Amino acid sequence: MxxxxxxxxxxxxxxxxxxxxxxxxxxxxxxxxxxxxxxxxxxxxxxxxxxxxxxxxxxxxxxxxxxxxxxxxxxxxxxxxxxDIATVQGFSAGGTDLLFENNHVENGDDCLTVGNGAKNIHWRYAFISCDDEHTFKNIGLE
Incomplete structure (x- = not known):
């Protein structure tokens, strides 16, 4: 034992x-x-x-x-x-089973990108502010 x-x-x-x-x-x-x-x-x-x-x-x-x-x-x-804010182009999420919780994101061009093949991505209690011309960008979201 x-x-x-x-x-x-x-x-x-x-x-x-x-x-x-x-x-x-x-x-x-x-x-x-x-x-x-x-x-x-x-x-x-x-x-x-x-x-x-x-x-x-x-x-x-x-x-x-x-x-x-x-x-x-x-x-x-x-x-x-x-x-040099141009260096910070955005926030990209790729992969599976991702949880972004209690976030405050302010960004410009393509401020949030969900990448190719990404699955089961969740945002909970998030404040997201993009510039006037762009919002969310999905690339091959399944």
């Missing part, structure tokens, strides 16, 4: 939920550290990726998320973007 308990404890710890706190460096682009963690695969499943409350993150280069499995991205802090 003791062996079974130890085995179950080891299995449970190997699939335990983890939290990855996105590091912040004052005045620097915070994207590279996040991209390094995502590329390593250590934060790509059973993880909360946390932008901490009270921290203003500098997202000066695009974030492209790899394939994630059972991951929550929690933006509790603030995100700042480049002054």
């Amino acid at each position: 003791k062996v079974l308990f130890v085995s179950l404890a080891l299995i449970a710890s190997s699939i335990a939920w983890q939290t990855y706190v996105v590091p912040h460096a004052s005045g620097q682009d915070d994207t590279p550290a996040l991209m390094t963690a995502l590329a390593s695969g250590t934060s790509s499943s059973n993880t909360t990726i946390l932008f901490e409350k009270g921290v203003t993150y500098n997202i000066f280069s695009p974030i492209k998320f790899p394939i994630l499995n059972n991951v929550e991205v929690a933006i509790e802090g603030n995100l700042t973007y480049p002054d």
Whole structure:
């Protein structure tokens, strides 16, 4: 019985939920550290990726998320973007079974894009404001 308990404890710890706190460096682009963690695969499943409350993150280069499995991205802090707003073209969602909850999105051209092959994407309690010429863009939405 003791062996079974130890085995179950080891299995449970190997699939335990983890939290990855996105590091912040004052005045620097915070994207590279996040991209390094995502590329390593250590934060790509059973993880909360946390932008901490009270921290203003500098997202000066695009974030492209790899394939994630059972991951929550929690933006509790603030995100700042480049002054050249043309660099920030929009917010793209691709994949399946995505929930965007408690969001406030203000953007311009193609402010929200649902990508090719995307399925089961839900927005809940979201405020979305696009510029006067564009709204939502669906590319191959199934």
